[in-house]
Amino acid sequence: MQPCYLGIDVGSVSTNVVVITATGEVLSSLYLRTHGQPIQAVKEGLRQTKAALPGDVEIAGAGTTGSGRTLAGAIIGADIIKNEITAHAVASRQEVPEVQTILEIGGQDSKIIILRQGVVTDFAMNTVCAAGTGSFLDQQAARLGIPIEHFGDLALKSRNPVRIAGRCTVFAESDMIHKQQMGHNTEDIVGGLCEALVRNYLNNVAKGKEILPPIVFQGGVAANAGIRAAFARALQQEIIVPRHFAVMGALGAALLARNYVAKHPGTKFKGFEVSEEDYQARSFICQGCSNLCEIVNIEADGQLIARWGSRCGKWDTLGE
């Protein structure tokens, strides 16, 4: 049996599953839409991954990341549950060892990670605004009737990208509608949108950060040639898009799991069978004090497997 490592990244828009070998080679990678149902997505991801893997693979460690990492970790029995910033940095370092800057744009967040000599020295994530993330591009592509896959190529055809207010998605949309009504062609509007997104990213998320090459661009939006070109233009640098750009978080989680298991032998992974079980998430409001915490219970086939959400720790005693 070949020992392999599983990484799952449950994000707002996509759920990604990666399996790597002991040397870090990617055996299988999967990109699924979360569709607001993280539990379903994790189960489906596991099912498809199992089907894609050769028979002699044994999962020797598992890690989760992304905004749904705790939930996914509880379901699959993760050895390590890590934030997506660390996971992305780990994956990027493996793909481009010299990397000094990581630009990452996902479904609902965007981040910049600065590394020096292989160590993360600074990072930032969008805080109060989601303009300039993948969801926004998705929406606008749908509104313009352009498949998102073609969005980037269309942007590349633009000769005179129009200037679009990129500060806020709602205003960007009104501005775009206005530009359409003024008679600008679709390519230039799409091109302008890419530039607005990049401008917003560099002025908000990347503000005050020292962007040094090699620059790696990852996350689902890195598939968009228009955004890649806009970054290259704005930064006057080569933009590297790694092979597994869309699933770097999951890759990072798998690498972290491998490193963790090397130090703490024995995996907690429950096996691919967990995709057969029935999971329920229930929540209630604790009336114990005026904090009114929202407590979440995760049940597998009626059995409580995880619980979180209290500020005082009253409900965290599961399994003790």
Next chain:
Amino acid sequence: MKKVSFAHMGYSYLGFKQLVEDMGFEAIVPANPSPATLDLGVQYAPEFACIPFKTVLGTYLEVLNRGAEMIITSGGVGPCRAGLYGLLHEKILRNLGYNFEIFIFDPPLTGLVPFFWKLRRVLKETRLSWLAFIDVVRRAWAKLKLLDELEQMATATRPYEIKRGATTSAFNQCLEIVDRARSSKEIAAAGEECRQLLQSVPRDEERRPLRIGIVGEIYVLLEPFMNLDIEKTLGEMGVITNRSIYLTNYTTTDVLAHGTEDIRQIAHPYLNQFVGGHGQSSVGETILYARNGFDGVVQLAPFTCIPEIVAKSILPRVSRDFNIPVLSLTIDEQTGRAGVETRLEAFVDLLRQRREQMEARSNAALLPGY
């Protein structure tokens, strides 16, 4: 007995409860702010007011609905908007039809005469002599100092705790013990009991916690509901935190005096203006934390808070010059706990790796002097 209330700021409510009760009023103790409190404040506050304004407004509405007849609060000093917050709160509440008295105490140094006039008016209602009042204040002060001390003790203990949550539950017990103590003697005894209690939390001394300084606006720093329990969260990630502001220290240095000269001097090369609120301190304290060998600094800034925006744009330079990582978190009613936890977790990872790298280097003697 007149029903008196005040704003909720961290654990200070225990001190203020005692103060108000010992003055002969009935204290309407504000509950811990909750999402419902914030909703209430957001409903009646200007949209772009900061989150401390909204939370305090929500608290006032809650206590007024519970029958409070008088609110005693402190005024902020400009030039930022905080200087007018007390007045604006009053105006909004009166427009909503509430009938109450409000005493906004500005720091005495901004005007000794009005300070004493206000105080006299409050005291008149209580029939307390000045001498008796001084004793009341002294005991409330002792309680506030004790609370600050215990809070620091808890944050220094938490990263070592073997059973997660043991420190927090010991600290919550301490709050009850402190609440019961009233005379000077009782407060001293409660202090002893609580120190014992926190010291008896089982610890793993092998651990080497990181140290993070927390700077920013006073209310988000002091109120755990506002900062999403940042100190507890970091503590359980294995970090000792230190805040740039503890209420009793701050009162001595900034309310009763003109601020610590030190901090202004230290901040001076980067920010030579008092930009209001705690902007200049946030810069100065970050430098101080770097000098004192802290591993990193977290800045807490309420969304739209001008002083903290000024500080935030200066901090990257301070961070580079003093080689100390800084994480700025902007907080408003839309801030999600999950997002803050993700950033804190990543920041702690960064600091750990950085420490390992620095230690590896110094072990290899590549960087003599480290």
